[in-house]
Amino acid sequence: MTLDERALSHRFLAAAAIAHEAGQIAGRRFRDRSSFTVGFKGPQDYLTEVDLEVERFIATHLHQAFPEDGFIGEEGEGRVGKPSAPTWVVDPIDGTMNFARGAPHFCISIAAVLDREVEIGAIYDPIVEEMFLARRGAGATVNGATIHVSKTDDLKSAIIEVGWNMRGGADDSFALHGRVVRAGCSATRSGSGALGLAYVAAGRRDGYVERHINAWDCLAGVALVREAGGYVSDFLAGDGLRSGAPLVACAPGVKDELLRVAAIEGLKS
Known part of the structure; x- marks a missing residue:
């Protein structure tokens, strides 16, 4: 099963917009660390209420835009979609340890998967304001500029x-x-x-x-x-x-x- 071009483009644009808005939420909370508490899910597995807040934001907006799609979130948000629809796979704050300890190296990560293929990838770093985007078969960019892996061979x-x-x-x-x-x-x-x-x-x-x-x-x-x-x-x-x-x-x-x-x-x- 494949998405038609219009459906894929709609989801690609939505992923970028939602990742950016989620990043604004995370960035604001990061700059006011007194506004949240830090807990642990396990050894060295940090959790803050900001993770939960951002995941709910992403899940809600994706569901409103694409109610037929599935959703898997790190912090427990989940929804089974139609077999013909993609599943969104989300880390609301990847790098929670850094976020919780005041280190400015974390991001929002959103992917869309269909038939064991990652169709869309969006990673937004709100601290340096870099948006990394990829669509299957269409290349990868950061802030609109095409990117390539290195030529290192040793x-x-x-x-x-x-x-x-x-x-x-x-x-x-x-x-x-x-x-x-x-x-x-x-x-x-x-x-x-x-x-x-x-x-x-x-x-x-x-x-x-x-x-x-x-x-x-x-x-x-x-x-x-x-x-x-x-x-x-x-x-x-x-x-x-x-x-x-x-x-x-x-x-x-x-x-x-x-x-x-x-x-x-x-x-x-």
Whole structure:
């Protein structure tokens, strides 16, 4: 099943507008950190009422515009759509740890998925006012300018974002980080998987690897990297949409070497 051009264009424009408005809400609350409290869903898994507020805003506006569509949100908003309609996959604030601690590196992430394909990706960083957008088959942009992955072809000159979370176990995450560093890479971790992937798409990073990442953290970024000419492992091959999966995304010039170095069990290439 595919969306016709008009339906896809309508959703693409709506995703950009809603991501921007949601970012304005998050940005205002970030600048007044006394206006919200911080809690935890689990170890190092931050939650603020701003996450919930922004997710409700996005879910409401998408439902009003596209009542037949499904919705999956990090903070629990969910709705089953018609089989012929896309499902929106949303992280209201990707980088909540940064947001909660006053570090200005977080974003709004919105993706639309249909038939195991990411049709639309929108990532908005309200602090630096950068809007990353991608449509399947139509390229990727930041603030309207076309972006491409880097031309890097050697890991020894590559900057690789290494995602980490408590789900996979500390030892395995440290081992992955160690393999990347021993390969000669500069390994970074920014605390926002979505922005990490957007930076790969824009050529600011050369790759992103993570042993397990959730769909709401990565699908908009997956669309961006693919449309910017990069390689992305097949995140949706299994049950990645509901349960998460491993992920490697990178510039084509480092693909083979990075896949070998990452050596992530269960990765679908």
